[in-house]
Amino acid sequence: MKITEDFLTINNWSRPGKKLESILAIVMHWTANPRASAKANRDYFEQRKCGSDGYGSAHYIIDQDGSVIHAIPDDEIAYHCGSNQIDPESKKIYTDYARQIFGTYYTTENRTPNFVSIGIELCPLDKEGHFSTETYNSAIELCKDLIEKFNLTVQDITTHHAVVGWKDCPKLWTDKPELFEKFKQDIEKEMAKPEPVIIKKEEPKQSSFIGLLIQILRRLLCGKQ
Secondary structure, eight states: OOEEOOOOOOSSSSOOOOBBBBBEEEEEOOOOOOOOOHHHHHHHHGGGGTTTTOOOOSSSOOOSSSSSEESSSBBBOSSSOOOOBBBTSSSSSOOOHHHHHHOGGGSSSOOGGGGGGGEEOOOOOTTTTTHHHHHHHHHHHHHHHHHHHTTOOGGGGEEEHHHSSSSSOOOHHOOOOHHHHHHHHHHHHHHHHHOOOOOOOOOOOOOOOHHHHHHHHHHHHHHHH
């Protein structure tokens, strides 16, 4: 997995420069822009600094080829899962599930899950939201690394849809939630793999006789100087 650091400039609409207060979850998204590259989506977030297209951004964007753009530092807020719309089931802003994982403090219009979560955007292949093998595998690896970095669990990975209720994001995993469960299972499998053992090749040792000869020659040479 190749990660390129390409941070947005600090602005009011996509990178406010405010520090996260904690990290309670990793929220998965899709860009809803089939075939558009991670760089194109990153630049779209950058253009939002003008304020003409509302708030929006994410910490990471994963391309169809599996490469990753890191658009916002891990310790800063991204505008990826805030909401001002009513969830059709809970009849409130944010879902009951969101209130369970973020608490009521972080599920209001002014205090959103953005304050306590990392956002990852996936670039889809088509309008149904399918992902390439490369995108999928990089998402697994990135989530694994973030889980380990922030002392989270696989159960702390969620979707934009699960947080706000009204948005089909990522579309494929909203339409087929069993595929999102499989994604989490695949992360668990990756985390269960043993760390590779690195065996250092030892330099061949000189025989004691050769070593003794070298020491005698050095003494003789030093004595002639």
